[in-house]
Amino acid sequence: MKIRIFPTIVFILFVIIFILFFKGLKNSNIYVPKANINKEIPSFKAKLFESSEEISSEEIFKEDKFYLMNIWSSWCVPCREEHNFLENLSTEKNLDLIGLNYKDDNESAKNFLKKLGNPYDIIFLDPKGIIAIDWGAYGVPETYLIKNNMIVKKIIGPLNKNLVLEIKEIIR
Amino acid sequence: MASLIGFYSLVFGACSSLMIIFFSLKNFKNSEKLSQKIIPLTFLQFFLVFISFLGLIFSFVYSDFSNETVFNHSHTTKPLFYKISGTWGNHEGSLLLWLLVLTSFIFLFVLRSHKQPIQYRLLTIIFQEVIIIGFFVFLIKTSSPFNYLYPIPEEGLGLNPILQDPALAIHPPILYLGYVGTSIIFSSALSATSVNYISKEWAKHIKMWVLTSWFFLTLGILLGSIWAYYELGWGGFWFWDPVENVSLMPWFALTTLIHCILVLEKRSQLTSWAIILSITTFTLSMSGTFLVRSGILNSVHTFASDPERGLFILIFLFSLIFLSLFIFFFFHKHDNNKKNSFFLFSKETSILINNWFMMYFLSVVLVGTIYPIFLDVIASEKISIGPPFYHKLIVPFLIPFLLVMAIGPKLKWIKSDLLDKLNLIIFFAISVLLSIFIIKNLDVEFLTNSILLSFIFYLFFVTVRDFFIGRLNNLSQNIAHFGFSLFLLSIIFNNMLSTEVITNLKVGDTFQSEKFKIYFENLDQKKEKNFKSLIGKFVIENSEGDTQIMKPELRIYNQPNIVTSEAYIKTNLFSDKFMTMNYVQNQEYLNIRYQIKPLMIWIWISVVIIALGGLISVIKNNEN
Numbered sequence: 152m153k154i155r156i157f158p159t160i161v162f163i164l165f166v167i168i169f170i171l172f173f174k175g176l177k178n179s180n181i182y183v184p185k186a187n188i189n190k191e192i193p194s195f196k197a198k199l200f201e202s203s204e205e206i207s208s209e210e211i212f213k214e215d216k217f218y219l220m221n222i223w224s225s226w227c228v229p230c231r232e233e234h235n236f237l238e239n240l241s242t243e244k245n246l247d248l249i250g251l252n253y254k255d256d257n258e259s260a261k262n263f264l265k266k267l268g269n270p271y272d273i274i275f276l277d278p279k280g281i282i283a284i285d286w287g288a289y290g291v292p293e294t295y296l297i298k299n300n301m302i303v304k305k306i307i308g309p310l311n312k313n314l315v316l317e318i319k320e321i322i323r
Numbered sequence: 324m325a326s327l328i329g330f331y332s333l334v335f336g337a338c339s340s341l342m343i344i345f346f347s348l349k350n351f352k353n354s355e356k357l358s359q360k361i362i363p364l365t366f367l368q369f370f371l372v373f374i375s376f377l378g379l380i381f382s383f384v385y386s387d388f389s390n391e392t393v394f395n396h397s398h399t400t401k402p403l404f405y406k407i408s409g410t411w412g413n414h415e416g417s418l419l420l421w422l423l424v425l426t427s428f429i430f431l432f433v434l435r436s437h438k439q440p441i442q443y444r445l446l447t448i449i450f451q452e453v454i455i456i457g458f459f460v461f462l463i464k465t466s467s468p469f470n471y472l473y474p475i476p477e478e479g480l481g482l483n484p485i486l487q488d489p490a491l492a493i494h495p496p497i498l499y500l501g502y503v504g505t506s507i508i509f510s511s512a513l514s515a516t517s518v519n520y521i522s523k524e525w526a527k528h529i530k531m532w533v534l535t536s537w538f539f540l541t542l543g544i545l546l547g548s549i550w551a552y553y554e555l556g557w558g559g560f561w562f563w564d565p566v567e568n569v570s571l572m573p574w575f576a577l578t579t580l581i582h583c584i585l586v587l588e589k590r591s592q593l594t595s596w597a598i599i600l601s602i603t604t605f606t607l608s609m610s611g612t613f614l615v616r617s618g619i620l621n622s623v624h625t626f627a628s629d630p631e632r633g634l635f636i637l638i639f640l641f642s643l644i645f646l647s648l649f650i651f652f653f654f655h656k657h658d659n660n661k662k663n664s665f666f667l668f669s670k671e672t673s674i675l676i677n678n679w680f681m682m683y684f685l686s687v688v689l690v691g692t693i694y695p696i697f698l699d700v701i702a703s704e705k706i707s708i709g710p711p712f713y714h715k716l717i718v719p720f721l722i723p724f725l726l727v728m729a730i731g732p733k734l735k736w737i738k739s740d741l742l743d744k745l746n747l748i749i750f751f752a753i754s755v756l757l758s759i760f761i762i763k764n765l766d767v768e769f770l771t772n773s774i775l776l777s778f779i780f781y782l783f784f785v786t787v788r789d790f791f792i793g794r795l796n797n798l799s800q801n802i803a804h805f806g807f808s809l810f811l812l813s814i815i816f817n818n819m820l821s822t823e824v825i826t827n828l829k830v831g832d833t834f835q836s837e838k839f840k841i842y843f844e845n846l847d848q849k850k851e852k853n854f855k856s857l858i859g860k861f862v863i864e865n866s867e868g869d870t871q872i873m874k875p876e877l878r879i880y881n882q883p884n885i886v887t888s889e890a891y892i893k894t895n896l897f898s899d900k901f902m903t904m905n906y907v908q909n910q911e912y913l914n915i916r917y918q919i920k921p922l923m924i925w926i927w928i929s930v931v932i933i934a935l936g937g938l939i940s941v942i943k944n945n946e947n
Binding site: 155161162165169171172173174175176225226228256259 | 472645648696701
């Protein structure tokens with residue numbers, strides 16, 4: 152059989168384009184503003200979820216270990232999706248999970264945790280969403296991996312399997 | 324409730340698409356006449372999507388925040404107009420709009436193609452339904468506009484304020500009519516290739532669709548550009564932003580296709596061109612959707628950067644590309660008996676030459692748009708490609724392009740002598756002298772500017788003359804070409820004569836330059852339903868002592884909390900005066916930007932004239 156050269160070349164060309172686009176898609180997290188990474192975290196004072204006692208963030212992030220700050224809300228659908236991954240991460244010894252409950256109703260937030268479990272070590276309240284703005288959050292959910300008061304990694308959108316593996320790799 | 328109805332009619336719509344494919348396939352084997360089930364089914368499919376779309380509009384109008392899309396993109400304090408336009412101002416809703424246009428077009432196609440061969444019609448329907456089903460699956464699976472939220476939030480998050488704008492509210496529907504219109508051309512070209520029906524008759528029949536899509540695409544791009552001019556506040560009308568480029572590329576392909584279809588209709592030539600361009604146009608429209616929706620490019624159009632959605636469109640897009648490549652290479656028969664005889668001086672040769680130029684322009688824009696993405700993947704290097712790249716590569720080639728554009732229409736089909744030589748030469752001489760005279764008196768680079776201007780003037784004069792000598796058998800072509808020359812004239816003068824001042828001023832300050840004086844008189848506050856605004860009052864006095872008052876505005880939107888700068892623009896036939904003010908953090912003064920942009924309005928007018936050329940052609944075709 153005669154192989155037609157021109158169609159073959161065109162075909163291969165498009166396969167290459169496909170692969171490049173496909174890889175580009177995987178890379179799309181790189182659009183996270185770089186300025187936010189390796190920057191000192193903004194400090195804040197906020198009420199706690201359980202006791203409504205006001206605490207400064209500096210007291211929380213001071214130890215020499217990793218912290219995962221997760222901005223969540225009971226009305227946020229993707230938060231529900233990522234909840235299992237947070238539960239999974241909460242078993243890590245070298246990692247404390249800090250929740251920031253964003254623009255939420257206290258009752259429904261409690262129900263949310265009762266139903267799905269509470270992976271967080273501490274939860275701050277951010278009823279007006281002001282702290283989230285200081286952190287440069289785009290929306291919920293958003294997650295920051297923190298060490299020595301520095302943001303090591305910022306994740307926009309829900310966590311997934313790969314991201315969880317990546318986080319585990321970083322903290323080990 | 325409305326959301327529920329919307330969702331289910333979407334699901335049933337998908338079922339009706341499957342039925343259409345089933346009946347079309349059955350009909351294809353036994354194709355004496357079109358099965359009676361197909362027309363009602365295509366209507367049903369359109370009707371169901373329409374209901375679904377209405378359902379979403381209702382949810383927006385009544386601020387039903389149990390619907391996730393409404394919650395994310397609307398707010399109770401938003402004016403009704405923007406609640407409605409908010410329906411397509413987001414990823415999910417805009418896809419539903421795509422689908423609505425897709426289904427309405429296939430319905431129209433079935434109705435309007437009754438004179439065409441049955442097999443060709445059926446195959447077109449099948450290809451189109453494949454696209455439609457792809458979008459149904461995409462919508463239902465990854466981006467349903469009808470996700471339910473519980474507990475029901477009391478207030479929505481609001482629509483991005485820079486999208487709250489009349490031009491932008493109608494920009495998506497118009498642009499989509501153009502984009503999606505190309506899907507019919509795509510399906511039809513594939514089907515005509517498969518049944519070997521690429522012919523004069525096919526060209527005659529598909530011309531309508533090509534012209535209509537082109538008309539809407541032109542207007543859609545224009546609206547987007549006008550919006551960017553007064554809303555983004557940079558004082559330009561085209562930024563070579565990737566998102567603008569992805570709408571320009573299908574336009575290049577479609578414009579080329581119009582000319583190919585003409586040759587095909589008159590001379591049965593350029594069949595491969597016509598097929599490839601039909602495929603390219605739609606593929607580029609789809610890639611546009613992919614590039615802006617997947618988050619691979621970052622821009623105001625990136626509603627949701629969700630890689631899963633991007634992956635779906637990518638796979639879908641490439642399935643369509645490979646399908647069309649397969650059909651083109653295996654079904655398209657080169658007619659070797661017919662000699663492709665092109666004489667140098669003939670209309671078809673000039674069209675062919677300019678087709679190649681158009682393809683060159685298209686490639687430049689394509690490379691400029693996707694090269695940064697590829698480079699990022701291959702070398703992890705981030706670059707951004709700006710206007711100089713495009714200007715350097717495009718402008719020199721405009722010169723021969725314009726010449727062919729001026730002379731080509733004067734030639735006859737098949738073989739001709741250049742008639743009217745004397746006049747054409749005289750016109751050319753006048754254009755050159757006029758340009759040299761103008762450029763000499765301006766403080767700009769001489770050589771390239773005067774050459775470019777000469778050729779633009781040349782096209783301008785030649786087309787204007789045609790209006791007067793009454794050779795109007797090709798009115799639409801002449802109007803479009805005239806519009807194009809006017810367009811380039813406005814751009815080149817706008818470029819050469821614009822002035823700009825950027826300065827920081829407090830209330831009471833005065834800025835003095837050689838040509839004018841800017842005095843910042845006061846700063847006013849105003850409260851509207853969905854935003855607060857700060858309005859500056861500036862008095863501008865020019866050297867002749869005429870004064871003018873400019874009132875640029877800063878808007879602080881409440882939901883979401885975003886500050887936008889509204890340009891104050893004074894337009895007249897000769898120039899636009901354009902002023903914006905920007906907030907500078909922790910400073911008393913405001914950053915003021917004042918621009919005088921000559922002939923700005925003519926850029927918009929000329930694009931309308933270009934589009935008008937297309938519209939006249941559509942109407943004339945309908946009469947025949």
